[in-house]
Amino acid sequence: MLTGFIALYIFMLAAFTGYEIIGRVPSILHTPLMSGSNFVHGIVVVGALFALLNATTVTEQVIGFLGVLLGAGNAAGGYVVTERMLQMFKSSKA
Amino acid sequence: MNPSLIIDASFLVAAFLFIYGLKRMSSPVTAASGIRVAGLGMVIAVVASFLYVFNVNEAAKPHLLVNAVLGAVALAIGLGWAWTSGKKVEMTAMPQMVALYNGMGGGAAAAIGAVELFRPGAVHTTIPLVVTIIGSLIGAISLSGSVIAWAKLDGRINGTWRFTGLQAMNGTFFVATLALGLYIAFAAHGHAPAWMTAAFFVLALIFGVLMTMPIGGADMPVVISLYNAFTGLAVGFEGFVLQNPALMIAGMVVGSAGTLLTLLMAKAMNRSVSNVIFSNFGATGAEEQGEIKGSMKPIDAGDAGINMRYSSKIIIAPGYGLAVAQAQHKLYEFVKLCQEAGVEVKFAIHPVAGRMPGHMNVLLAEAGVPYDIIFDMEDINGEFKEADVAIVIGANDTVNPAARTNKSSPIYGMPILNVDMAKQVYVVKRGQGKGYSGVENELFFADNANMVYGDAQKVLVQMIQAVKSLDGGH
Numbered sequence: 001m002l003t004g005f006i007a008l009y010i011f012m013l014a015a016f017t018g019y020e021i022i023g024r025v026p027s028i029l030h031t032p033l034m035s036g037s038n039f040v041h042g043i044v045v046v047g048a049l050f051a052l053l054n055a056t057t058v059t060e061q062v063i064g065f066l067g068v069l070l071g072a073g074n075a076a077g078g079y080v081v082t083e084r085m086l087q088m089f090k091s092s093k094a
Numbered sequence: 095m096n097p098s099l100i101i102d103a104s105f106l107v108a109a110f111l112f113i114y115g116l117k118r119m120s121s122p123v124t125a126a127s128g129i130r131v132a133g134l135g136m137v138i139a140v141v142a143s144f145l146y147v148f149n150v151n152e153a154a155k156p157h158l159l160v161n162a163v164l165g166a167v168a169l170a171i172g173l174g175w176a177w178t179s180g181k182k183v184e185m186t187a188m189p190q191m192v193a194l195y196n197g198m199g200g201g202a203a204a205a206i207g208a209v210e211l212f213r214p215g216a217v218h219t220t221i222p223l224v225v226t227i228i229g230s231l232i233g234a235i236s237l238s239g240s241v242i243a244w245a246k247l248d249g250r251i252n253g254t255w256r257f258t259g260l261q262a263m264n265g266t267f268f269v270a271t272l273a274l275g276l277y278i279a280f281a282a283h284g285h286a287p288a289w290m291t292a293a294f295f296v297l298a299l300i301f302g303v304l305m306t307m308p309i310g311g312a313d314m315p316v317v318i319s320l321y322n323a324f325t326g327l328a329v330g331f332e333g334f335v336l337q338n339p340a341l342m343i344a345g346m347v348v349g350s351a352g353t354l355l356t357l358l359m360a361k362a363m364n365r366s367v368s369n370v371i372f373s374n375f376g377a378t379g380a381e382e383q384g385e386i387k388g389s390m391k392p393i394d395a396g397d398a399g400i401n402m403r404y405s406s407k408i409i410i411a412p413g414y415g416l417a418v419a420q421a422q423h424k425l426y427e428f429v430k431l432c433q434e435a436g437v438e439v440k441f442a443i444h445p446v447a448g449r450m451p452g453h454m455n456v457l458l459a460e461a462g463v464p465y466d467i468i469f470d471m472e473d474i475n476g477e478f479k480e481a482d483v484a485i486v487i488g489a490n491d492t493v494n495p496a497a498r499t500n501k502s503s504p505i506y507g508m509p510i511l512n513v514d515m516a517k518q519v520y521v522v523k524r525g526q527g528k529g530y531s532g533v534e535n536e537l538f539f540a541d542n543a544n545m546v547y548g549d550a551q552k553v554l555v556q557m558i559q560a561v562k563s564l565d566g567g568h
Contacts, residue, residue, distance in 0.1 A: 004221075007334050007342065014330070014343045017113055018351035025120040027362075027445055027470050030355065030452030035192045036119050036129055037351050038322050040112050042136065042195075043344040044202040044329040045169070046105075046143040047336050051209040052168070053146050053161050054154045059288070060209050061161065065168045067205025070237075072172025074199035074325075075140075079133050080180030081191055085456045086119070086126040092464030 042075025104142030111135030197240025203233035229331030238302030323352025362445030399557025405482030415488020
């Protein structure tokens with residue numbers, strides 16, 4: 001079980017990781033990066049899927065269905081637009 | 095093999111790929127591979143999560159087939175819709191699309207919380223319950239707030255809500271929502287009547303709308319970035335509730351990265367985040383402004399083009415207007431003509447050029463402009479005084495010298511591009527209107543500035559023709 005302090009350790013280390021990654025990014029990449037981080041939290045679809053698979057009532061099924069739908073939209077949309085943007089960045093030396 | 099072992103191992107791999115992918119995204123050279131690395135992580139996690147079918151709790155087993163089909167259908171619809179809309183969206187519309195996808199993630203996090211709270215007979219201990227409720231609250235605010243941000247940037251909602259007592263009303267609303275959440279957690283121990291739980295979510299959604307409606311369009315990028323961080327936090331919290339470390343790590347990485355990005359953006363606009371959310375920017379100001387001396391002097395587009403062709407160094411300050419006119423391709427064509435004639439050409443990008451930081455870089459990249467002639471404000475501001483010509487296309491507030499000198503101006507203190515220090519300034523502009531902030535620009539009246547009136551695309555075509563006819567005449 002990821003209770004108490006273990007969870008806090010995970011949160012703390014993850015927060016530092018995010019801070020360190022963004023801190024070094026040149027501002028020309030801020031838009032793709034915002035979009036890329038937006039894609040990463042699309043992992044929420046996995047949690048929504050878990051909630052839906054364990055649903056026992058119609059209410060849970062409806063909410064779970066919506067959750068998976070929204071989460072899948074987040075992940076897929078975030079990926080497509082980020083990849084489209086990043087593919088356009090080219091150096092004049094290339 | 096034990097399915098939960100495979101699931102756990104897959105999530106570990108996914109978490110690694112997310113962080114490694116984001117790291118690669120931090121340099122333009124490796125960025126494109128970074129998103130693919132992160133994408134691979136997502137595919138692994140989603141495929142592995144279908145192994146959950148072997149691990150559902152006893153009560154859900156009779157419903158498993160229905161639930162699995164529902165899951166597959168929801169995945170297919172969400173994926174299909176987002177994939178096609180993401181492929182179609184114009185680069186100029188990118189900020190609102192990111193807002194929309196982000197809101198969906200917030201909604202998914204809130205949905206996870208809602209399923210927990212609506213589950214009959216669920217045993218709730220205090221800490222996970224409080225985390226569920228906070229995650230749901232943040233996720234729901236992110237959902238409705240992002241939708242409003244999308245609608246505003248997309249031009250579907252015009253104007254802003256501003257009236258006295260608005261902040262007091264929003265504050266009351268927030269306190270009421272929070273109080274209801276706390277009641278569900280501590281008084282009802284997660285077993286509040288269904289209407290009460292539903293009311294909590296409805297209130298949270300309404301609060302997201304109320305919070306976003308008073309915020310002006312110019313501030314929207316900061317808000318989108320803030321909601322991006324919100325969604326990250328909500329996902330991290332719901333990950334804790336589900337005991338899913340992949341969600342916890344990915345959510346918290348984005349939560350902190352998004353928070354930092356929000357602060358960086360707000361700093362670039364010389365505003366604090368609380369100022370963006372709680373103040374009425376642009377509501378006052380215009381009438382307090384003093385008289386500006388001088389006059390606007392028009393110049394023919396062709397003449398301006400030829401002058402640039404014969405200068406030795408020009409710096410281009412593009413703004414959102416360039417992208418609206420879809421003129422970035424013509425601009426790069428003109429730049430190439432100048433480069434062939436031996437002119438040194440650089441692009442100067444203000445941190446908030448476009449609709450969010452870095453947006454202008456994306457728009458220029460779309461036209462094929464290589465990123466090594468594009469410079470950030472702090473790197474190029476010292477070079478304007480050596481430039482023969484600075485040309486401003488579709489930008490306004492980001493080049494307004496009033497930000498340096500005029501203490502009564504609403505944009506006072508915002509860092510600007512020093513285009514006024516170039517020997518000659520050309521301003522390409524449709525008409526004599528004001529910028530996004532509604533502030534008059536004294537640069538346009540300066541002695542060394544000339545106005546090139548017209549649609550940016552048409553102006554650039556005229557410049558290209560003038561230079562071509564010149565070189566062809568030799």
